[in-house]
Amino acid sequence: MERQERRSRPADPIETLDRDACLALLSTVVIGRVAWAASGNDLKVVPVNFVLDGDSIVFRTARGGKLDAIQHGVPLVFEADDVEPALHAGWSVVLSGRAEVITDRGQVSCLEQLIGAPWAAMTEPVFVRLPLHEISGRRLPLHAGGVFVQPVEEG
Secondary structure, three states, X not given: OOOOOXXXXXXXXXXXXXXXXXXXXXXXXXXXXXXXXXXXXXXXEEEEEEEEEOOEEEEEEOOOHHHHHHHOOOOEEEEEEEEEHHHOEEEEEEEEEOOEEXXXXXXXXXXXXXXXXXXXXXXXXXXXXXXXXEEEEEEEOOOOOOOOOOOOOOX
């Protein structure tokens, strides 16, 4: 069986996204990743369900390392993305800053409706707000590539 080779083409430049484009893309996905430096400079990265709420992203978390970091003022990095491997296209949005625990019961009630049920069971969930102070994004433009045809032999 002979395999048809993919044609290589020059890579398209990576597009830097403005704030509005970043916000528009964030509103299309529900999973992101939160990263922080734990004790001993150990880096942690975990997936979270999130929602864009005005000029913040909000996610729910359980007690533990992430919440400890937030309560001690450790900066967080949040990243969300989407890719299409067959088309060599995708985007990534990153924001960073200091998050805060949401304690107002009215806000928590509204956020429970916005975010919906958690994907993972957690005892005593806490809502966290990360303001969009520092936000950046990049996109690989859509183009054909990475797809090849392989004939099937009848047998």
